[in-house]
Amino acid sequence: MKICDMGDKIIISDYGEFNLGLSLDCGQAFRWRMKPDLSWQGAAFGKEINIREENNTLIIKNSCIDDVKNIWIDYFDLNRDYGKILSAMSADSVLSEAVLRFGCIRILRQEPWEALCSFIISACNNIPRIKGIVERLCENFGEKKDSMYSFPSAKKISLLNQEDLSVLRAGYRIPFILDAARKVSSGEINLESMKSLSVEEAEKELMKINGVGKKVADCTILFGLSKSECFPVDRHIKRITEELYPNGFPAEYRDFAGIAQQYLFCLSLDK
DNA sequence: CGCCAGGCTTCTA
DNA sequence: TAGAAGCATGGC
Numbered sequence: 001m002k003i004c005d006m007g008d009k010i011i012i013s014d015y016g017e018f019n020l021g022l023s024l025d026c027g028q029a030f031r032w033r034m035k036p037d038l039s040w041q042g043a044a045f046g047k048e049i050n051i052r053e054e055n056n057t058l059i060i061k062n063s064c065i066d067d068v069k070n071i072w073i074d075y076f077d078l079n080r081d082y083g084k085i086l087s088a089m090s091a092d093s094v095l096s097e098a099v100l101r102f103g104c105i106r107i108l109r110q111e112p113w114e115a116l117c118s119f120i121i122s123a124c125n126n127i128p129r130i131k132g133i134v135e136r137l138c139e140n141f142g143e144k145k146d147s148m149y150s151f152p153s154a155k156k157i158s159l160l161n162q163e164d165l166s167v168l169r170a171g172y173r174i175p176f177i178l179d180a181a182r183k184v185s186s187g188e189i190n191l192e193s194m195k196s197l198s199v200e201e202a203e204k205e206l207m208k209i210n211g212v213g214k215k216v217a218d219c220t221i222l223f224g225l226s227k228s229e230c231f232p233v234d235r236h237i238k239r240i241t242e243e244l245y246p247n248g249f250p251a252e253y254r255d256f257a258g259i260a261q262q263y264l265f266c267l268s269l270d271k
Numbered sequence: 272c273g274c275c276a277g278g279c280t281t282c283t284a
Numbered sequence: 285t286a287g288a289a290g291c292a293t294g295g296c
Contacts, residue, residue: 027277123278126295130277133293171292176279213279234277265277 001078005065012058012068015078017086017104020053023076026266027127028223029108030118030134031151041148043138045071045111048145062146077106077226085256089263092253094244098263105262107228112191113184114151115224116206119216120176133170140167157181176211183209191224199230222258231257236268 004011024032024040032042039052039061049072050061058076060068073079082104089095117137122130134151141156142149157165158181165174183189189209194202199221206217218232231249233241241249241264253260 119277122276124276124291125278125293126276128295129293132295169293171294172279172290173292211279215278219277232277236277268277 001073003065003068003073008061010060010063010065010068012060012073012078013056015058016081016083017056018053018058018076018078018082019103019105020051020058020076022102022266023104023106023108026105026262027269028262029110030127030131031138031148043145043148043150044075044114046143046145046150047071048148075109077109080106082106082259085259088256089253089260092250094267095253095260095263098267102263102266105259105266107226107259107262108223109226110223111151112194112220112224113154116180116184116191116209116212116216116220117151117154117157117177119219119223120180120209120211121170121173122219123173123176123211123216125173133168136168154181154184158185173211176209179210180212195225195227199227202227222261228256228258229254231261234265237261237264240264240268 001015002013004013020040021034024042025034032040034040037052039050041048041050043049047063047067049063049067052059060072063072086099086104089099118130118134121133138149138151141152141160157177160178162174162178165177168174170177184191189205194205197205202221202225203214203217206212206220207214215232215234218230221227222230222232249257249260
């Protein structure tokens with residue numbers, strides 16, 4: 001991988017494959033917006049960034065070399081060899097077709113709390129509305145950066161009450177968000193230390209939170225704890241695996257089942 | 272307007 | 285242990 005600081009922009013190349021737009025807008029993260037010039041505006045870890053992809057290079061604005069090296073390289077999972085994973089998946093006819101169609105979908109390494117909170121909101125909800133609720137959460141309770149707001153910390157949310165959160169218009173999920181914020185900020189649930197647990201152990205911990213079942217826990221583990229062996233099964237994945245894998249999803253892909261899962265999710269969206 | 276949404280908790284048999 | 289009801293709000 002090559003990183004080049006051009007002053008007004010930073011250019012990254014030689015990172016392998018990356019379908020940036022689809023990766024940012026395939027239902028794994030909810031804060032990325034495409035601008036009229038086709039660049040993507042987003043925020044994570046309290047920082048804002050503008051990024052676009054052209055001819056296998058990434059062009060970054062509104063950031064700095066330190067943040068690129070310390071935050072974004074990792075966030076976009078650029079150190080991982082997806083070529084190896086994609087070629088392994090090409091042995092499966094369903095996944096091979098999906099890879100041809102979608103290119104390289106990377107699993108973003110998101111902040112654990114943001115993933116947890118976002119996927120609590122996602123329960124029995126549609127993606128446009130999830131984005132709206134998350135946006136209101138940030139605008140009302142996050143900190144203003146350049147043009148965006150940061151994702152509010154668990155501590156900040158934990159000090160609020162249901163009435164404060166009614167601006168989110170998140171319905172029955174509001175007490176769930178509060179319970180998660182309180183358990184995380186009190187230390188009863190330690191997301192960072194959960195990275196060293198197995199998927200099963202992490203599920204058990206996360207499901208102590210009211211409103212967190214196996215699916216929300218698994219999305220938190222895959223997208224927030226970056227455990228790519230975790231395979232969240234929602235209504236789409238359930239339907240499409242029953243249809244395309246009558247004998248079950250093949251176990252040989254277990255090390256990166258979560259990445260395969262994202263391809264199946266994209267396939268299911270227009271089927 | 273009606274159907275549905277990256278589910279979860281609680282109640283019931 | 286399995287299945288259904290109820291949950292709040294809106295996207296389409």
